[in-house]
């Protein structure tokens with residue numbers, strides 16, 4: 001494989017100001033992509049852009065809340081123009097997410113539910129709709145959605161998060177069939193526990209991993225990014241509609 005399989009391509013990663021999204025953006029840039037770094041956090045997006053540029057890569061921030069269709073479209077189109085690398089986004093990683101609060105069902109009110117579904121489900125719809133026209137025009141595209149083991153196997157609580165992540169699985173399966181005729185491939189990655197800002201506050205997280213995960217630890221953002229980069233590459237041209245889990249063997253199905 002060429003060390004720079006994404007040369008000449010524009011990739012967009014949502015929620016790229018931190019954690020898994022940042023690792024994806026950095027790796028795609030290292031492999032040649034010019035990257036649109038979306039995040040709702042100005043500082044987070046700027047730090048990722050800075051990290052990519054410091055390594056000689058190309059990146060542009062697109063600061064917006066993915067659940068706000070108009071805001072994200074405006075920011076992404078401005079970033080695309082700012083990159084100056086053509087008008088097609090060939091790779092989209094729908095990663096933006098909010099942490100699963102382990103809420104019991106009784107505590108999931110409408111505001112919490114709307115926010116959870118708004119960011120994960122509506123956000124992925126908005127961003128996918130934004131990139132589609134260009135992907136269809138060039139007759140190729142790769143979309144990688146980030147779900148969770150909470151989406152594939154559920155949890156003991158946090159059903160609002162499980163609902164949002166489960167929706168990403170069925171959206172992926174449907175989009176894969178719907179978009180295959182334009183050579184657009186859609187897959188979904190379901191990580192288990194990964195050390196990021198979202199999980200840093202969970203007490204005894206590292207200790208928990210030693211007993212819960214056969215490999216004996218939770219994952220690193222870079223270990224999810226390498227899977228995402230594979231699915232986004234030409235190496236994965238016969239893979240679409242699939243859920244790929246990365247969880248150190250915690251869930252085997």
Ligand SMILES: NC(=O)c1ccc[n+]([C@@H]2O[C@H](COP(=O)([O-])OP(=O)(O)OC[C@H]3O[C@@H](n4cnc5c(N)ncnc54)[C@H](O)[C@@H]3O)[C@@H](O)[C@H]2O)c1
Pocket residue numbers: 014015016017018019020021038039040041044064065066067095096097098099119123146147148149190191192193194195196197198199
């Ligand atoms: N860390 C884990 O253990 C784990 C496990 C499974 C799945 N995931 C999923 O991976 C993705 C990334 O999680 P992470 O652990 O890197 O979290 P993180 O909190 O480190 O990063 C998430 C990023 O998304 C951004 N974001 C949040 N809401 C947004 C919005 N409305 N619009 C744009 N950006 C927004 C945040 O500002 C943040 O920079 C999420 O979808 C999460 O559900 C994480």
